[in-house]
Amino acid sequence: MCQLHSDDSAGWWRTMKIRVFRLGLVCALAVVGWACGSDNPARPSMSFVAPVGQQPTDGLSYNYNQQPVRLQVVNAVRTGSSAVTYNVEVASDTGFSNVVFTVDGVGEDPSGVTSVNLPELEGNRWYHWRWRAVVDGVVGSPSATQQFFVRPNIILGIPSIQRPAPGGTVYGVRPTFVVGNASVEGPAGAISYEFQVAASDSFSPLVASQTVSAGPGETTWIPSVDLPEGSLFWRVRARDVANAVDGPFSAAAAFERRFGIDLDNVVYALGPNISKWPQTATITEAYKAGDTLCTFYDQSWPHAAFLGDPSVAVVANQWVFVEIDGVWYGGAGHWMRPGQYCKTEYDDHFFVDGFAGRAPFNSLVLRSGQVFGVAVSTPARFYPADKTLDERSDVQFVVW
Template identity: 35%
Template sequence: MSDRFVRLSFALALGAAACSKSSNPAEPSATAAANGPEALTASIAAPRPLAPANNIQIRNADQPVTLVVRNAVSTKSGVTYTFEVATDSAFAAKVQTKDAVAEGTNGQTTVRLDALAPATGYYWHARATSSGTTGVFGPAYGFTVGPAITINPPVPLAPLTGARTSRRPVLRVANATRTGPAGAITYRFEIAPASSFSSIVAVGTNAEGINETGFVPAADLPVDTTFYWRATAIDAANGVTSAPSQVQSFTTSQPSAASLIADQLGVALWPGPQPPGSPGHAALGHTWNVDYLTSFDGVRFLSPRLEVLQTFDLLDRGFDPQGAIDWMKSNGYPTAAVYYPAVLAIGFRYEYLALVNGAWDLVLRAGA
C-alpha cells in the first residue's frame, strides 16, 4: 500500500509541474515572457546606392548633387541615414556628412548635398541607424564633378541704341569671353517691341563666328517702329548660359533704293558695321537693272555689284563721294573706288558712277 502511495504522489507532482507551463504551445513560456522584446537585437541591412550611377560625370552646372539609396531592411522603425562624401575611397578625406536623414516613404531615401568643388572626383556611401543600432555602410560609389565654366555676356556691336536700320537689320555682337574648357558656343538673338522682352517678335540662334556673330531676321519688321534687341551666349554641352547682353534699340526705316536692289541680288547690303544716316539724299539714274554684263576685258559679272551698291547707299545717306569711299575702307568693306571730282564720277573696276542731271547713272566702262 505504501508503494501505491508513493507512485500516486509522484504522478501528482508531475501534473502540478505541467500546470505551471502554458497550455498553449503557441504562447511563450513564463521565462520567455519575462525576457520580452528587450532580449531581441535590432538587425539593419546596409542601404544600396541608386543615384548618381557609379563613376558618372556630373556637369558643374548641374549641382547641387542629390544622393539616392534604396531603403535599408530593418526589424525596427524610425530608421535614419548617414551619408558621407569624400575625395578618397577610404573616406579619410571626408568633405560632407549628412546625418539623421529621415527615411523616405517610397522605398528610397534622398539627400541634397551642398555645392562641391568642381573638377574633382568624389566617393559616397550611406548607412542606416534605428533604435540605437547602427548598421554598416553600404558599397561606395564614385562620381566626378566637371570643371567650372563661366561665359560672359556678348558685347553688342550694331545696331547700337538710336540707330536707324532697314526692316531686316544685321544684329552683331562681339563673341563672349569665357573661362574654363567651354564647348561649342551658340548665340540666341531676340528682338522685341519693349525693353522688358515680354513679347518677342523675332528670335534666332546662330553658331559662333570668327571674332563676332550676327543674326538677320527672317522676315521684314514693321517700318518706322522702335525695337529692342539682346543676345545670349550658350554652351549647351556644359549647361552654361551667359547673362544677356546689354539691351540696344533701333528704329526701322523705309527700305533704301540700294537695299531693294540688294534684296533682288539675295545679298545683305551691310553684313558688318552699319553706316550712319538715313536715305533720301541721292537719286538712282539709269542702268541699275539687275543683269549679267561683260566687262571691257571679257569678265562676265552680275550687275550691279555689291561694292557699287554700297557706295551709292552711302551717297543716299548724305555722304560725299570721297567720304563714302573712306568710310567703307575704315569699316572693313573693301573697295577699289576712286573719286574724280573734276568730272563728278566714281570709278570702279568694271563700271563707274556718274552724276548726270542730279542722279547717279551706272555706266559700263569701255576700257582700262
C-alpha cells in the same frame, strides 16, 4: 587501476564527443540568445537592409554651376516601424579614405525617398557616395557606392551688345549683329555665341536664332532669314558646348527694323556721309519716267550760290543708292534749284558719266526693273562747297 578494453575505449570516446558537441551547441545558443535578447543594447528592434542609391545615377556629370548636387536614396526596407536615420559619406576616392563630406542623423522622409544637398564641391573631380541606415543606434551596411563628376568651374560673362544698339534702327532685311565677346574664366573649350531675335522680349516664339563661333574680340552674325519690319528684340549668350556650360543672356535690346537703307553702312562714292544729318524732309512722291527722276519733298531749304555764282541758286541734290554684292553705295547726283523736283539724264550712261569716274559707279549700268534708293539733301555734291544746313530727307525706293 582501471583498464579499458579496446571496445570499451571506442565507446568512451564516442560518448565524450557527443558530450562536447552538446556543450558547444549550448554555448552557441547562449551567445545568440545574448546577442538577440532584449537585454543587449546593440540589438535593433527590427531587421533592415541598406538603402538604395537613386540620384544622381551612377556616372552622371554636373556642370559646376549646377551645384548643389542632391543625393537621394530609396529608404531602407525593414520589418518593423522603428525610426530610421541615415549617415551619408562623400569621398574623392573609392576607398573613402579622403572624405569630403559626411553627415549623420539624416531624418528619413516618409515619402519613401530621402535626400540631402551637398555643399559646393571642387570642380573637375569624381566623387563617390554611399549611405547607411541607422536603427536603434545600430549602423547598417553601406549602400552600393556610386559616383558622379563635377565639371571644371568655367564662368562665362555676359556679351556686350554693340550693333544694333538698344533703341537703334536697321534697314537691311538681314542686318549684321555685333557683340563684344564675353569674359571667360576657367579651362573652357571653344566658345560660341547664340543669337536670338524675336518680336517680344519673352523671346517666344523666335524670329531668328543661330549659334556661331566666336570671333577675335567681337563676334558678328547675319541671320539666314529675312527679318520682318517693325519692333524687334535681340539677345545673345556665350556657350562652351564641349563642357555644356552656358553663360547668361544679355539684356534684351529693342530695335526697329524698317524698310529702307541703313545710311550708316553706305559706302559714299561721291559726297559726304549724310547718315548723321538730321532728317528734316520727307519725300512725298518719287518715281522714274523715261530718263527723268522726280523726287518731291516737303521742305524749303535756303539756297546757295552755285559754285559761288550768285546768279545760279541751288537748294538741294538728288541722291541715288544702289546695292552691289550686298553692299549699298551712294552718291550725290544732280543739283536742284528752288521749286525743282525732277531731273533728266537718268539713262544707261548716268552712273558711268555722272560720278566723276568714282568706283563702282564708273562701271554700273542699271537695267529695267531694278530697284534703287533715292533721297534729297541740302547741297552736298561738292561738299563743303555750297554748304548750307546739312539736312536731308528719308530714303525711298524707285524702280529703274
